[in-house]
Amino acid sequence: MAYFDNIKPKKGNIHIVKDRCKGCGFCVEYCPNNVLELSEEFNIKGYHPPYIKHEEDCIYCQLCETICPEFSIYVTLKEEEEEIEKSKS
Amino acid sequence: MKKRIGYFICHCGINIAGTVDVKRVSEDLASYPGIIHSEDYVYMCSDPGQSRMIEAIKEKKLDKVVIACCSPTLHETTFRNAARTAGINSFQCEIANVREQCSWVHKDKVKATEKAIKISKSVIERARFNESLEPISIPVTRRALVIGGGISGIQSALDLANSGYEVVLVERSPSIGGHMIQLSETFPTLDCSQCIMTPKMVEVSKHPKIKLLTYSEVQDISGYVGNFKVKILKKPTFVDPDKCTLCDECTTVCPVAVPNEFDLGLTRRRAIYIPFPQAIPATYTLDINHCPGLVPIACGKCADVCEPKAIDYDMKPEILEEEVGSIIVSTGFDLYGKDEMAEYGYGTYEDVLDGLQFERLCSASGPTMGKILRPSDHKEPKEVVFIQCVGSRDPEQHCAYCSKICCMYTAKHAMLYKHHVHDGQAYVFYIDIRSGGKGYEEFVQRAVEEDGVVYLRGKVSKIFEENGKIRVWGVDTLSGKDIEIKADMVVLAMAIRPSKGADELAKKLKIAMDKDGFLSEAHPKLRPVESVTSGMFLAGAAQAPKDIPEAVAQASGAAVKAVNILSQEKLYHAPTVAAVNSTLCTGCGMCVDVCPYEAVSLAEGKANVNEVLCEGCGTCMATCLRAAASVKNVTPQQVHNMIIASLEG
Numbered sequence: 146m147a148y149f150d151n152i153k154p155k156k157g158n159i160h161i162v163k164d165r166c167k168g169c170g171f172c173v174e175y176c177p178n179n180v181l182e183l184s185e186e187f188n189i190k191g192y193h194p195p196y197i198k199h200e201e202d203c204i205y206c207q208l209c210e211t212i213c214p215e216f217s218i219y220v221t222l223k224e225e226e227e228e229i230e231k232s233k234s
Numbered sequence: 235m236k237k238r239i240g241y242f243i244c245h246c247g248i249n250i251a252g253t254v255d256v257k258r259v260s261e262d263l264a265s266y267p268g269i270i271h272s273e274d275y276v277y278m279c280s281d282p283g284q285s286r287m288i289e290a291i292k293e294k295k296l297d298k299v300v301i302a303c304c305s306p307t308l309h310e311t312t313f314r315n316a317a318r319t320a321g322i323n324s325f326q327c328e329i330a331n332v333r334e335q336c337s338w339v340h341k342d343k344v345k346a347t348e349k350a351i352k353i354s355k356s357v358i359e360r361a362r363f364n365e366s367l368e369p370i371s372i373p374v375t376r377r378a379l380v381i382g383g384g385i386s387g388i389q390s391a392l393d394l395a396n397s398g399y400e401v402v403l404v405e406r407s408p409s410i411g412g413h414m415i416q417l418s419e420t421f422p423t424l425d426c427s428q429c430i431m432t433p434k435m436v437e438v439s440k441h442p443k444i445k446l447l448t449y450s451e452v453q454d455i456s457g458y459v460g461n462f463k464v465k466i467l468k469k470p471t472f473v474d475p476d477k478c479t480l481c482d483e484c485t486t487v488c489p490v491a492v493p494n495e496f497d498l499g500l501t502r503r504r505a506i507y508i509p510f511p512q513a514i515p516a517t518y519t520l521d522i523n524h525c526p527g528l529v530p531i532a533c534g535k536c537a538d539v540c541e542p543k544a545i546d547y548d549m550k551p552e553i554l555e556e557e558v559g560s561i562i563v564s565t566g567f568d569l570y571g572k573d574e575m576a577e578y579g580y581g582t583y584e585d586v587l588d589g590l591q592f593e594r595l596c597s598a599s600g601p602t603m604g605k606i607l608r609p610s611d612h613k614e615p616k617e618v619v620f621i622q623c624v625g626s627r628d629p630e631q632h633c634a635y636c637s638k639i640c641c642m643y644t645a646k647h648a649m650l651y652k653h654h655v656h657d658g659q660a661y662v663f664y665i666d667i668r669s670g671g672k673g674y675e676e677f678v679q680r681a682v683e684e685d686g687v688v689y690l691r692g693k694v695s696k697i698f699e700e701n702g703k704i705r706v707w708g709v710d711t712l713s714g715k716d717i718e719i720k721a722d723m724v725v726l727a728m729a730i731r732p733s734k735g736a737d738e739l740a741k742k743l744k745i746a747m748d749k750d751g752f753l754s755e756a757h758p759k760l761r762p763v764e765s766v767t768s769g770m771f772l773a774g775a776a777q778a779p780k781d782i783p784e785a786v787a788q789a790s791g792a793a794v795k796a797v798n799i800l801s802q803e804k805l806y807h808a809p810t811v812a813a814v815n816s817t818l819c820t821g822c823g824m825c826v827d828v829c830p831y832e833a834v835s836l837a838e839g840k841a842n843v844n845e846v847l848c849e850g851c852g853t854c855m856a857t858c859l860r861a862a863a864s865v866k867n868v869t870p871q872q873v874h875n876m877i878i879a880s881l882e883g
């Protein structure tokens with residue numbers, strides 16, 4: 146039985162498919178927790194894809210995933226991934 | 235027609251006659267113009283005193299009387315009723331105050347007697363031009379508003395509803411219950427708080443006469459006793475209570491976790507949540523301040539899993555308008571927080587708790603399922619220090635008053651701790667023990683004798699953390715020794731404060747607050763449940779720190795006071811109100827600006843007085859340059875004559 150903080154904030158695992166990105170910056174602009182920022186690096190198309198600046202702040206709201214016009218960013222739930230990892234080992 | 239005036243001066247034992255030569259006054263006044271009858275009597279307010287007045291009116295066909303006695307706030311009604319019994323209009327009876335304004339404040343009998351004569355003559359001059367008036371009758375809206383749904387508000391609402399009146403109960407949080415629903419067991423009987431509270435909450439929710447508005451706040455109020463108009467803001471919960479099946483699916487997917495107010499931050503809750511399982515109304519609330527946004531493309535997980543489609547991100551705030559005849563304010567209290575009291579490490583050290591947090595630890599439905607464990611390492615504390623009067627009785631730094639309930643709940647806490655942790659030791663630092671109340675002293679004795687709680691008389695000077703222990707330094711003033719306890723947990727009995735926002739609400743309702751921000755009663759002894767504004771009553775900890783029995787008693791008292799108004803067919807208002815002579819009025823509007831009761835308005839270029847709102851204060855009359863505004867029975871002519879009479883004597 147977990148006492149006290151039995152409810153934990155959920156965390157997102159952010160995946161960026163850099164080469165699909167067209168650098169529009171929507172995800173950076175609309176992320177409610179300012180997790181993302183555009184990087185200096187160039188992708189294959191010559192755009193600046195985002196990078197994860199504050200990973201801990203991501204609450205898995207998936208707004209970035211919904212808003213991205215290029216399907217180049219998506220988020221999975223950390224706990225689940227941890228569990229999958231665990232079940233593999 | 236010639237005026238036939240009677241004059242009576244009361245001795246009031248020696249209260250008046252001791253300083254004023256009442257015989258001389260009555261003889262002197264006998265020859266004053268218009269006086270047909272003049273006499274003095276030992277107690278005018280007594281039955282024989284009133285009978286003398288009534289007989290004189292009848293025998294000598296008096297059409298006006300002036301009684302020189304105590305303040306009109308005391309016996310004006312007595313003598314006006316007697317005048318009516320004798321067959322004259324009650325507004326033909328006036329009081330000359332020769333006690334509070336003369337005999338009580340002077341020593342020199344000769345001068346006091348002269349002053350009593352002047353006061354009397356001046357009032358006779360007023361009475362001479364008094365009109366006969368009838369009270370203004372006003373209709374009554376036979377419903378009540380109760381603000382605050384703690385035990386006090388719940389009790390008042392149930393008493394009113396069970397007396398047959400409709401009640402609107404407004405509570406600002408998502409559920410009713412207040413602080414009592416957070417408590418574990420209650421002194422002095424140690425019965426389970428939720429067990430005795432939830433039946434009342436359920437009764438409220440099922441009562442056909444009670445309209446419950448939770449997550450709502452009073453925004454604006456207008457009107458007057460018997461006829462208030464209230465605007466209530468109902469905040470959106472984004473969950474339709476009629477559709478929500480309490481399946482709890484939404485909380486399993488909501489990614490947000492924030493401190494849970496119900497457990498005072500000892501646990502967390504989701505952005506969509508039910509405050510506690512027995513919440514009334516039984517439904518979930520989406521907390522807009524923590525949900526990432528009502529743009530459903532952000533998250534929206536809860537709505538996806540909500541099978542009955544109860545979640546509606548488009549729900550809007552609503553403004554409801556209610557009409558009521560009387561209002562009960564029961565907004566309760568808050569505890570001192572870490573902003574006010576950081577001295578004892580509250581908010582810094584995890585194992586320094588306040589009283590309500592300790593209640594949650596003891597509660598079977600609390601964060602530890604009723605086990606007493608430290609928040610820091612989830613271990614059972616073996617030594618616990620309880621400190622009383624934290625922020626109370628400290629006029630220099632904090633609150634000057636005694637928070638009243640802390641002695642008792644600290645004894646309860648120490649006892650409950652011992653009942654949970656048999657091999658533990660509880661210490662209580664106190665200034666004095668105040669255990670006045672039925673069964674209260676015996677309760678504290680039980681803590682000492684049966685549960686071995688160690689009471690140390692003295693203040694704590696310092697608290698700091700070292701090697702996983704909380705070191706408490708203090709003195710025991712009875713033995714004169716310095717004390718150091720290496721405690722596992724410290725519980726602070728924080729000062730009781732008026733609930734946040736009570737000041738803004740008081741301003742909206744135009745009810746007074748005392749110097750500490752609690753709502754003021756109209757009279758500390760004789761009118762303890764009435765506010766100074768007529769038609770508004772007070773219940774519970776909003777008025778002063780109180781325990782449950784006192785809060786419930788006051789709540790029932792307030793309900794009866796409200797029934798006093800609601801049960802009337804009509805209410806009556808003093809007819810000594812302002813009137814505007816429209817021939818003289820130029821419509822300058824100065825009276826509109828100065829009236830403190832917002833009773834004057836302009837209509838078609840002329841000032842117009844709402845007689846029900848007017849309190850007859852005379853501000854408009856003093857302001858009006860054209861002498862168009864005048865208060866009945868205190869007209870400019872009457873005031874002029876009164877001044878002349880008191881100057882010429």
Ligand SMILES: Cc1cc2nc3c(=O)[nH]c(=O)nc-3n(C[C@H](O)[C@H](O)[C@H](O)COP(=O)(O)OP(=O)(O)OC[C@H]3O[C@@H](n4cnc5c(N)ncnc54)[C@H](O)[C@@H]3O)c2cc1C
Pocket residue numbers: 381382383384385386387404405406407410411412413414417419420421422450451452564565566567568569589590593639643646733734735736739773774775776780781782783785
């Ligand atoms: C640690 C602790 C232990 C206690 N133990 C005991 C005990 O064992 N026995 C005992 O007899 N007493 C005990 N008490 C005292 C008891 O809690 C109070 O007597 C009781 O809660 C007072 O009830 P109330 O309705 O006046 O106020 P509250 O319980 O404070 O309720 C006020 C309600 O009004 C609402 N509200 C506030 N402002 C507004 C507004 N502007 N608009 C709408 N709603 C508003 C609040 O949300 C709340 O629901 C204890 C108190 C504490 C702090």
Ligand code: SF4
Pocket residue numbers: 157159175176177178179180181202203204205206207208209210220
């Ligand atoms: S899931 Fe939400 S919080 Fe996380 S990066 Fe995307 S928009 Fe930001």
Ligand code: SF4
Pocket residue numbers: 165166167168169170171172173194195212213214215216217218
């Ligand atoms: S929204 Fe998509 S395309 Fe636009 S910057 Fe972010 S990842 Fe790139």
Ligand code: SF4
Pocket residue numbers: 484487488489490504505506520521524525526527532533534535536537
């Ligand atoms: S929309 Fe808001 S309340 Fe619903 S699951 Fe997401 S964060 Fe929680």
Ligand code: SF4
Pocket residue numbers: 473477478479480481482483484485518536539540541542543544545
């Ligand atoms: S998922 Fe819907 S029905 Fe279930 S508890 Fe949440 S709001 Fe209520």
